[in-house]
Amino acid sequence: MNELAGKVALVTGAARGIGAGIARLFCEEGAAVLLTDILASGEETAAALREDGYRAEFLKLDVREDADWASAIQTASDHFGGLDILVNNAGVWGTGDIETMDFAELERVYAVNFYGAFRGIRHALPEMRKREGGSIINIASLSSELTQSNTLPYALSKNMITKLTKAAALHCTEKGDAIRINSIHPGPIDTQMMVEVNMPGMVDAIPMKRMGQPKDVAEVALFLASDRSTWVTGAEMFPDGGLKAGVS
Numbered sequence: 030m031n032e033l034a035g036k037v038a039l040v041t042g043a044a045r046g047i048g049a050g051i052a053r054l055f056c057e058e059g060a061a062v063l064l065t066d067i068l069a070s071g072e073e074t075a076a077a078l079r080e081d082g083y084r085a086e087f088l089k090l091d092v093r094e095d096a097d098w099a100s101a102i103q104t105a106s107d108h109f110g111g112l113d114i115l116v117n118n119a120g121v122w123g124t125g126d127i128e129t130m131d132f133a134e135l136e137r138v139y140a141v142n143f144y145g146a147f148r149g150i151r152h153a154l155p156e157m158r159k160r161e162g163g164s165i166i167n168i169a170s171l172s173s174e175l176t177q178s179n180t181l182p183y184a185l186s187k188n189m190i191t192k193l194t195k196a197a198a199l200h201c202t203e204k205g206d207a208i209r210i211n212s213i214h215p216g217p218i219d220t221q222m223m224v225e226v227n228m229p230g231m232v233d234a235i236p237m238k239r240m241g242q243p244k245d246v247a248e249v250a251l252f253l254a255s256d257r258s259t260w261v262t263g264a265e266m267f268p269d270g271g272l273k274a275g276v277s
């Protein structure tokens with residue numbers, strides 16, 4: 030299949046987990062993909078894709094750094110001719126409640142999860158306008174919708190992604206840009222982050238009684254990245270095994 034033939038994608042946090050899954054599916058669907066991460070192992074993730082015959086490069090990009098963003102956008106343009114798709118996937122986990130939460134922890138989580146996506150959108154828009162369109166996908170979380178007392182830094186950062194997505198989506202339509210911006214809110218996905226989250230019994234709470242896999246998120250990202258979703262912007266999508274339906 031070639032849903033993304035001729036398109037160029039940049040994926041943050043793509044060394045492993047959900048980002049790596051999205052990068053692979055996008056490659057399989059014909060995109061050229063710039064994988065980025067703070068982890069040097071992203072080079073191995075990209076090399077494995079090249080060995081399978083796909084167009085993939087790796088570049089170090091710390092989403093907290095504007096200079097890294099500028100060079101990543103330049104690299105996408107130099108190597109692949111421009112930018113059509115940005116997936117703001119890089120993220121970190123963080124806990125704390127209203128009384129015990131340390132402000133430094135809140136800032137650490139916001140810096141990656143929220144400001145990282147914010148910076149990404151701002152850097153990508155001018156490059157996407159050169160190709161007269163694009164799709165930006167922000168990986169939020171089901172946590173944006175759930176209220177738990179002790180996951181404040183993470184939940185707040187993801188909740189802010191929802192509002193950022195909608196405001197940026199409307200901004201683009203108001204400017205007449207064919208650039209769509211949507212968010213994906215996964216339930217529990219079997220990655221390194223879930224090891225950190227460490228919530229035993231999670232599977233029993235999921236209506237479909239299985240953990241999600243990176244591919245479950247990647248398939249939704251593919252829909253939002255492709256021309257099958259040209260009338261979808263400012264939307265939230267929930268690959269979560271039915272969890273949200275069960276709590277709202």
Ligand SMILES: NC(=O)c1ccc[n+]([C@@H]2O[C@H](COP(=O)([O-])OP(=O)(O)OC[C@H]3O[C@@H](n4cnc5c(N)ncnc54)[C@H](O)[C@@H]3O)[C@@H](O)[C@H]2O)c1
Nearest residue numbers: 042046047067091092118119120170215217218220221222
């Ligand atoms: N795993 C889940 O259950 C789950 C559920 C909902 C949402 N998410 C979200 O999905 C995204 C991917 O998470 P994952 O589950 O694959 O976890 P993961 O920890 O395997 O991957 C996160 C990636 O982000 C990278 N990263 C961290 N800080 C960065 C920075 N400053 N700049 C660039 N890259 C950075 C890490 O190096 C890592 O490769 C995150 O935004 C996460 O919040 C995960």
